[in-house]
Amino acid sequence: MGTLFSAQSIDKDFRYLIGDLDNLSSSECRFYRLSEIVLKNRGKCIQRKQHHDVGQSVRRPGQFNSNELDDGCNHSNKEAVYHNIQGSGCSLDTNGEENIMDRCATDVNVQACRNCEVESLYKVLPLNKPLYTTQTYVQWYSSITYEIAFSKCRTSKRTIYFQPINSFPDFIQNFELRIGDHIYSLFGLIRTFAEYFFWGMDVQVLPSINIQELGWNITTRVHPKTGKQQYLVSDFYSKLRSVMPKNGYCIMGITWTDLYPKEELNFVLGEASGAHKSGVFSFGRFEPKSYNPEMSSDIFEIDEKILWRLLKVMSHEVCHIFGLNHCEYFLCAMNESTSLHEAMSQPLFLCPVCLRKLQTVCKFDLIQRFQILETFLSQLNRSWYIPEIARSIEWLQKCLCFFKEIDVENSEGYAE
Structure with a gap:
């Protein structure tokens, strides 16, 4: 045979x-x-x-x-x-x-x-x-195919934008790390890694926005187990697209607030929509499934686990947009x-x-x-x-x- x-x-x-x-x-x-x-x-x-x-x-x-x-x-x-x-x-x-x-x-x-x-x-x-x-x-x-054909006509759309959303703790804002001759902020470090990972694309970080001031109607809930506020991730897609600069290939939101994908699910690190050319990810506290109120606490510093999580989730979700x-x-x-x-x-x-x-x-x-x-x-x-x-x-x-x-x-x- x-x-x-x-x-x-x-x-x-x-x-x-x-x-x-x-x-x-x-x-x-x-x-x-x-x-x-x-x-x-x-x-x-x-x-x-x-x-x-x-x-x-x-x-x-x-x-x-x-x-x-x-x-x-x-x-x-x-x-x-x-x-x-x-x-x-x-x-x-x-x-x-x-x-x-x-x-x-x-x-x-x-x-x-x-x-x-x-x-x-x-x-x-x-x-x-x-x-x-x-x-x-x-x-x-x-x-x-249509997107590739369209991009040949609009070659200027070669920028990946990161959009910080709402406020972040002081230890996020004050984070600095010297790498070689450069001193990087946390978002600057994310930007640089993304520029190398998506080599050939420009990568920029936009000034932070406040969704309440912009009047974005994002569905929120308080998780019954953790007691923490969560955003419905899909509500961000069209909103982020609306603030993306004209030369943007895509835009990825970054938030400290936890995210969830749908009412019956607990938690998601991030999600992205190729159709909207947008997505959002979070790197805050913890996963509700593993949450223990006696052992879990908010993060008070950027450690190696958080930095690894940032690079992993960011690159994964941006690839979805591609x-x-x-x-x-x-x-x-x-x-x-x-x-x-x-x-x-x-x-x-x-x-x-x-x-x-x-x-x-x-x-x-x-x-x-x-x-x-x-x-x-x-x-x-x-x-x-x-x-x-x-x-x-x-x-x-x-x-x-x-x-x-x-x-x-x-x-x-x-x-x-």
Whole structure:
């Protein structure tokens, strides 16, 4: 019996997944070809599922087989979340508590694998459903074709705006951090990171606004468990759009007040609307689901957890404005999360499938973007060590080494 997926079908699906690479450099093409493993592992997962369906034992939720982890066919569920791809490799987290496996990129089995390049940079998620049910590059491009065509006529719309909303505590306003030769305010630090993350776009922070003075009719409530005021996040979309400068590509609100997505739900870190080109995120106190009145208290300083949360949530939500849906291919900055812990344990950076979409809009050089991000985050970590940032730097360095190896191979091939 033949295989389910031929080389021809994989190549056809690959173009559907990642788009046309003809106008990219050979190094960039090689990088994006890493995402082929998604299609190969889809075949493995479907074959594995068929094998189980004919009488094999069924795994209990949260129970994993290490052999399956090694071959890349990982069966994820809500009780087991993969995270931490940066740095030394990938971890398996059960209920957000016990880390039962640490896969190092230098593992002998991984190095021996044909897919070792992928395994050292990205952890593939199981794609055991039809490709068309997830957001491929072609689907994403089709959804924003008009926007891309319009932007070619209005090339001035290349600015991402951040809009602080209402007041912030004094320790937010007075925050300063020296990084290299520069002293950054908190919002200045967010702006600089966003400028590097969305390389090719201009990024600006607008003066703070007061929604009461502007007469914005934002739905509010007091959460019954925390006793804290919350804003309905979707009420901000059209209001923020109305104050975005004419040269704005999008606008992202920043608020200290907690947010909620709908009446029956507790809390959301942030949300964004691609249609409105706007969104809002909060980095205040705590998540109601984990709130304990005897142990929880308001934040009185910016610590490493808050700074990490700011960078993670901001970049994730702005990517939504760029049209990116939640990623189901790799461990990725665009993975969906159901808790604060899960969101904060996910990677800071995009997988090849999502990165290709962002590159199309921002038009950045892939290697240059990795270089400036690595330089900036390294300077940040010398000023203020943050473990998650350190792992992100290690991952960026792996990517840059990947490109260096390609350059060496290309030069050796030319010499021959």
